[in-house]
Amino acid sequence: MSTTTPAVYVGTYHKYNCGSIFGQWFDLTDFDDKDEFQEACRALHANEADPEFMYQDWEGIPSNFASETSVDWDFIDAYKRAKEAGRDAAFIAWADYCGECDYDAFDDAYLGEAESEEAFAQQHVEDCGLLNDLPESLRGYFDYEAYGRDLFMDSYVLLDGYVFSR
Secondary structure (H helix, E strand, O other): OOOOOOEEEEEEHHHHHOOOOOOEEEEHHHOOOHHHHHHHHHHHOOOOOOOOEEEEEEEOOOHHHEOOOOEOHHHHHHHHHHHHOOOHHHHHHHHHHHOOOOHHHHHHHEEEEOOOHHHHHHHHHHHHOOOOOOOHHHHOOOOHHHHHHHHHHHOEEEEOOEEEEO
16 A cells, blocks of 8 residues: 655645635655754745745645644654654554554554454464364364454454554
């Protein structure tokens, strides 16, 4: 699954109130920190003495981490770490679901990918050796669908093909 890099379209309230939506899209991963981003916004709107930035649109950022007036840079920093680890899509799904943007909490909760609850249950049973003591002839009677449903009732969550512990 591919993701959209976190980006915002930055205009100003003054321009908007005067009937203009002039601004620019900024890829937030291009900046080392919030101050560097703010500096680029000030340079774009240098024709205003004290520009009040308006984030008119955003993408690649769950709504609880961006608004018309702010972007949560903890989310951007955590996203960058997830991207480096090749798990940016999983991170976005998790952050959107739980409302957190702590990369370490995400990393602790992340268990991998699965096509379904049943597929995860089957892999979980194999990895844990839960049926190792049963004769091979009886293992085919195990109900992976029901076991998966039970696992995901309170221990795990499946989001966009990614499994997380609760």
